[in-house]
Amino acid sequence: xxxxxxxxxxxxxxxxxxxxxxxxxxxxxxxxxxxxxxxxxxxxxxxxxxxxxxxxxxxxxxxxxxxxxxxxxxxxxxxxxxxxxxxxxxxxxxxxxxxxxxxxxxxxxxxxxxxxxxxxxxxxxxxxxxxxxxxxxxxxxxxxxxxxxxxxxxxxxxxxxxxxxxxxxxxxxxxxxxxxxxxxxxxxxxxxxxxxxxxxxxxxxxxxxxxxxxxxxxxxxxxxxxxxxxxxxxxxxxxxxxxxxxxxxxxxxxxxx
DNA sequence: TAGGCCATCTGGTCCT
DNA sequence: AGGACCAGATGGCCTA
Numbered sequence: 001x002x003x004x005x006x007x008x009x010x011x012x013x014x015x016x017x018x019x020x021x022x023x024x025x026x027x028x029x030x031x032x033x034x035x036x037x038x039x040x041x042x043x044x045x046x047x048x049x050x051x052x053x054x055x056x057x058x059x060x061x062x063x064x065x066x067x068x069x070x071x072x073x074x075x076x077x078x079x080x081x082x083x084x085x086x087x088x089x090x091x092x093x094x095x096x097x098x099x100x101x102x103x104x105x106x107x108x109x110x111x112x113x114x115x116x117x118x119x120x121x122x123x124x125x126x127x128x129x130x131x132x133x134x135x136x137x138x139x140x141x142x143x144x145x146x147x148x149x150x151x152x153x154x155x156x157x158x159x160x161x162x163x164x165x166x167x168x169x170x171x172x173x174x175x176x177x178x179x180x181x182x183x184x185x186x187x188x189x190x191x192x193x194x195x196x197x198x199x200x201x202x203x204x205x206x207x208x209x210x211x212x213x214x215x216x217x218x219x220x221x222x223x224x225x226x227x228x229x230x231x232x233x234x235x236x237x238x239x240x241x242x243x244x245x246x247x248x249x250x251x252x253x254x255x256x257x
Numbered sequence: 258t259a260g261g262c263c264a265t266c267t268g269g270t271c272c273t
Numbered sequence: 274a275g276g277a278c279c280a281g282a283t284g285g286c287c288t289a
Contacts, residue, residue, distance in 0.1 A: 078266060080276070085264070111262060 095119055 096115050097103070100122060110118065 074267085077268095077276090081267085081278090082265070084277075089264095113262090 092112055092115055096110055099110065099115065099118055101107075101110060101118060
């Protein structure tokens, strides 16, 4: 999983070395060795369990799986489950990469729960920004019902390109104020809680359900100096860049289901 | 050292 | 029947 494998956190949360689930790496696994030892020890019990599952009668109507078959089956199931979890972690990494949260070697990776909570708040913020922009567009065009209905049905397709960029404006404020700060600064930015330790990920309370969205949207523009987001010009910040390929990976993951 | 986070194994359930 | 998904259990690693 460690997309930021060079980070402070040295633990490999998802052992990439076994991504292909090669038998060799797996068989060198300590857990597997333990498993094999234990499996031999209570092999009889295991077969008894199998018998119970298959009816447990005195006469075995089905061919009794020998210990190798049971072991192979168990290995296959474990391997599939491992791969499933790796895919899940990969998707989680993809989510982390598109989160408005500082990435870097000195920043500890967001935990799974933090990633999910932050993603939720992020989506809420985007939705709120979109609603706000719809109102703004309505105001700009004099409350024309036609425009409003068009903006409502196609929020991203506004009459003119500048309007489309305009719709990004408040969001850009919020995101820049988020990204421009360190994680701990961002944390203080959203909460009144006491200062968090540097390099520590946001706590669940920060990422929880109270408040940051409204606060973000009301924040003044914190961009430094003469930075401006000109219509027609790509924003240089990472958040305004095209989504990374991992996002398409995410999409493909969800679409293939 | 306790607590948090994580990977892995495992058995159960549901779906195709 | 086989695979996907899920949740509980377990043990390892890391940090405060």
